[in-house]
Amino acid sequence: QVQLQESGPGLVKPSETLSLACNVSGGSISSSTYYWGWIRQPPGKGLEWIGTIYYSGSTSYNPSLKSRATISVDTSKNQFSLKVSSVTAADTAVYYCARRGTGGRSFDYWGQGILVTVSS
Amino acid sequence: DIQMTQSPSSVSASVGDRVTITCRASQGISSWLAWYQQKPGKAPKLLIYAASSLQSGVPSRFSGSGSGTDFTLTISSLQPEDFATYYCQQANSIPTFGPGTKVDIK
Numbered sequence: 001q002v003q004l005q006e007s008g009p010g011l012v013k014p015s016e017t018l019s020l021a022c023n024v025s026g027g028s029i030s031s032s033t034y035y036w037g038w039i040r041q042p043p044g045k046g047l048e049w050i051g052t053i054y055y056s057g058s059t060s061y062n063p064s065l066k067s068r069a070t071i072s073v074d075t076s077k078n079q080f081s082l083k084v085s086s087v088t089a090a091d092t093a094v095y096y097c098a099r100r101g102t103g104g105r106s107f108d109y110w111g112q113g114i115l116v117t118v119s120s
Numbered sequence: 121d122i123q124m125t126q127s128p129s130s131v132s133a134s135v136g137d138r139v140t141i142t143c144r145a146s147q148g149i150s151s152w153l154a155w156y157q158q159k160p161g162k163a164p165k166l167l168i169y170a171a172s173s174l175q176s177g178v179p180s181r182f183s184g185s186g187s188g189t190d191f192t193l194t195i196s197s198l199q200p201e202d203f204a205t206y207y208c209q210q211a212n213s214i215p216t217f218g219p220g221t222k223v224d225i226k
Contacts, residue, residue: 104169104173105152108166
């Protein structure tokens with residue numbers, strides 16, 4: 001059974017860079033069948049897709065983040081990472097990492113989520 | 121971007137009720153639609169993918185239908201564990217989610 005686990009600081013100062021990692025266990029991040037993504041959810045609000053990466057390093061991002069997001073993959077560690085630069089209070093959210101299948105293009109496995117608060 | 125809307129935004133129902141949630145896309149997305157269930161403090165759980173395919177392990181009381189712009193999630197007989205918020209997500213282009221429908225106890 002695939003498991004995903006987010007890690008990183010829970011508090012980031014405004015204008016700094018948010019950095020999170022997602023460790024994948026129970027399956028290989030190098031599988032050609034899956035993409036790996038980040039989704040966030042501000043407190044009490046809905047879900048927003050941030051971006052997705054393939055094991056080869058190919059990425060796609062939500063234009064709403066205005067190029068502030070960067071996703072990378074480390075196949076040797078079986079993990080992928082997210083960086084969001086120049087954060088503001090609007091970036092306060094629970095951040096989830098998830099696996100996306102190539103068949104239905106839906107997110108079938110999710111991490112438990114990590115709350116990141118942007119505050120001085 | 122493709123915008124997703126859901127109706128109703130909330131519904132009060134009793135155990136055993138049939139519940140139907142509608143999701144509409146701002147442009148055609150073929151069958152590239154998924155449904156998720158989210159309980160407070162938990163990650164979303166995939167219920168339905170490709171509009172009508174039941175994810176492995178999900179009870180058969182959940183079903184999905186539709187194509188193009190209009191989609192439906194139906195819970196045939198609501199169970200206590202089904203009280204949650206439900207989101208649709210289009211997968212035709214960059215993923216976008218609907219605003220959610222909260223199903224609570226009547």
